[in-house]
Amino acid sequence: MSQMRIPEHGTPAEAVLSDLCAARSDDADWRSGRTWSLVYFAGDEVLELAKKAYTAYFSENGLSPIAFKSLRRFENEVVAMTASMLHAPETSRGTMTSGGTESILMAVKAARNNARASHPEIDEPEILAPISVHPAFEKAAHYLGLKVVHIPVDADLRADTEAAASLLTANTVLVVGSAPSYPHGVVDPIPALAALAAEHGLPMHVDACLGGFLLPWLEKLGEPIPPWDFRVPGVTSISADLHKYGYAARGASTVLYRDADLRRHQFFAYADWPGGLYASPSMSGSRPGGAIAAAWAVLNHLGEDGYLRLAARVRDTTRRLLDGIGAIPELQILGEPVGSVFAFTSDALNVYVLGDCMTARGWALDRQQYPPALHQMVTPAHAEAVGAYLSDLRAAVAETLAMGDELASDGSAAMYGMAATIEDRGFVEEIAIEFIDQVFDLDGDPPL
Numbered sequence: 001m002s003q004m005r006i007p008e009h010g011t012p013a014e015a016v017l018s019d020l021c022a023a024r025s026d027d028a029d030w031r032s033g034r035t036w037s038l039v040y041f042a043g044d045e046v047l048e049l050a051k052k053a054y055t056a057y058f059s060e061n062g063l064s065p066i067a068f069k070s071l072r073r074f075e076n077e078v079v080a081m082t083a084s085m086l087h088a089p090e091t092s093r094g095t096m097t098s099g100g101t102e103s104i105l106m107a108v109k110a111a112r113n114n115a116r117a118s119h120p121e122i123d124e125p126e127i128l129a130p131i132s133v134h135p136a137f138e139k140a141a142h143y144l145g146l147k148v149v150h151i152p153v154d155a156d157l158r159a160d161t162e163a164a165a166s167l168l169t170a171n172t173v174l175v176v177g178s179a180p181s182y183p184h185g186v187v188d189p190i191p192a193l194a195a196l197a198a199e200h201g202l203p204m205h206v207d208a209c210l211g212g213f214l215l216p217w218l219e220k221l222g223e224p225i226p227p228w229d230f231r232v233p234g235v236t237s238i239s240a241d242l243h244k245y246g247y248a249a250r251g252a253s254t255v256l257y258r259d260a261d262l263r264r265h266q267f268f269a270y271a272d273w274p275g276g277l278y279a280s281p282s283m284s285g286s287r288p289g290g291a292i293a294a295a296w297a298v299l300n301h302l303g304e305d306g307y308l309r310l311a312a313r314v315r316d317t318t319r320r321l322l323d324g325i326g327a328i329p330e331l332q333i334l335g336e337p338v339g340s341v342f343a344f345t346s347d348a349l350n351v352y353v354l355g356d357c358m359t360a361r362g363w364a365l366d367r368q369q370y371p372p373a374l375h376q377m378v379t380p381a382h383a384e385a386v387g388a389y390l391s392d393l394r395a396a397v398a399e400t401l402a403m404g405d406e407l408a409s410d411g412s413a414a415m416y417g418m419a420a421t422i423e424d425r426g427f428v429e430e431i432a433i434e435f436i437d438q439v440f441d442l443d444g445d446p447p448l
């Protein structure tokens with residue numbers, strides 16, 4: 001890394017702040033709805049409240065519920081409100097975490113330790129999860145010493161439950177389904193997966209990081225949402241992100257358990273530290289009080305009627321997009337998305353080239369694989385962007401058709417096109433690690 005040091009002399013606050021704000025000029029433009037992932041924007045009123053609440057508790061540390069009784073109350077109330085939204089029984093318990101990944105790590109850790117207690121003979125524990133499940137489960141398995149066994153999906157892109165039954169082994173410690181899956185926005189057959197888990201005395205986790213704060217409101221609006229929450233017998237834990245469709249500040253998620261016993265397996269305590277007795281509920285040590293306060297503030301500010309209003313806006317915007325894309329003969333929506341995320345593919349053109357043509361028009365769409373597809377996550381901020389987006393998409397389809405595969409040796413189309421042809425996925429992972437290495441190096445030149 002090139003030589004860089006803390007400046008010898010400080011810079012006045014105003015100058016630093018102005019540098020800070022100017023630095024974002026090349027960043028993704030989330031506010032105008034041109035970015036179809038990463039930021040969940042429900043308008044300036046909600047954003048300003050979250051910021052004020054965050055700042056009000058900027059210095060407080062959620063590590064100590066004894067020192068900060070207010071944060072303890074906020075966290076318990078956020079967990080209780082989430083539990084009631086998800087129809088959890090009175091016996092349920094939960095924790096606020098820093099995000100979906102931490103919630104999932106905790107659910108996997110609880111399941112692993114639960115198995116250690118009840119099945120000490122298992123030394124190679126397995127998670128049984130659909131191939132479409134979020135990589136946070138692979139990450140949890142990687143960190144916590146488990147293996148993910150993948151359930152194939154049916155033609156409708158939902159987990160194949162018969163295959164699941166045949167893949168369950170004596171080493172399985174957790175069954176997982178998504179509501180909905182991030183890649184295709186479809187809800188796995190949760191009742192069947194949960195019944196399978198229950199039959200074998202196993203816990204079942206539903207990953208509702210994405211849908212947790214959206215599907216309950218869509219259901220109330222009369223949308224046909226398949227069963228997936230604690231009303232389904234055998235579902236023992238659920239992750240639901242506050243910083244997605246909860247519209248809270250980033251750094252806020254929940255993990256809920258049907259009963260206190262399972263949650264206890266998530267906790268950590270150490271009695272022999274010279275620094276004193278140490279006990280902590282989740283992965284993080286220090287926890288930003290601001291994220292807890294902002295989540296509490298936004299839940300109370302929006303209320304059910306606020307979430308219903310925003311869910312209706314997301315639903316209507318998603319419908320307009322699906323109708324518009326459905327009317328383009330070259331493009332096909334994958335599966336039957338139930339909420340706000342979906343992907344489309346094409347038999348007639350290279351969607352990665354199409355993606356590059358959309359990038360050139362200022363739209364950021366995530367690229368997917370198996371099959372090649374472009375991905376969209378719809379938020380209230382996208383309502384105003386639909387018309388311009390669809391007309392650009394139609395133009396980009398025409399442009400892509402006109403140029404054939406010409407651009408495929410270029411841009412992200414080249415990278416994704418090449419990655420798809422490499423059979424050795426370990427090699428592709430090595431390239432990805434090399435990429436991270438370059439990105440987090442001051443002089444790095446990422447291979448993209």
Ligand SMILES: *Cc1c(COP(=O)(O)O)cnc(C)c1O
Nearest residue numbers: 099100101134136182207209210
């Ligand atoms: C976003 C997401 C996650 C991971 O959440 P982070 O907050 O990014 O850590 C896990 N599962 C699903 C379905 C998601 O959409």
